[in-house]
Amino acid sequence: ETGVTQSPTHLIKTRGQQVTLRCSSQSGHNTVSWYQQALGQGPQFIFQYYREEENGRGNFPPRFSGLQFPNYSSELNVNALELDDSALYLCASSPGSGGFVGELFFGEGSRLTVL
């Protein structure tokens, strides 16, 4: 059984650019959530996908968007990058059915630095 994997692990972008982060969920998990963790803070919920549909969203602007694919892998896209977008982006999967999520299994994260 493979765990949650994310890519890339580190990347550096400049303000105004766009970034795509990728996540492969744990085998058998059909729900994927994305969290942003700024330095010294707790993870903040961005959105959740179940069966290729967004079914929950946190307080993030529309320039944060996502996709889930038929194999349950997922992408997080951020447009028009700002300095404050610098953070660790965590993907988490769970075997939930789109409703109650229960335990989240996190990937190691993608650390984004915006200069």
Added chain:
Amino acid sequence: GENVEQHPSTLSVQEGDSAVIKCTYSDSASNYFPWYKQELGKRPQLIIDIRSNVGEKKDQRIAVTLNKTAKHFSLHITETQPEDSAVYFCAPYNTDKLIFGTGTRLQVFP
């Protein structure tokens, strides 16, 4: 929205002592209460969780207690060891997501 607070923000204990971290939440609809441990540079990992119909749960040296009326739950670690040093997050479940607290940095000195 849901307001989640953790206390203390930092905690230093001697090896073998006990540690208690408290989490207060605001939304009475929350029904699932996990604690995550995050070591430096690593992913958050679930260490224990409790559901709203249970008051206490233990797993070896770790326990969680829940007071739904007062809207708080606590993490208890007994016989602490240096490898318990990490940041601990409570994350009550609200509607469709976990709301993470600001974290408690636990340091266990040998």
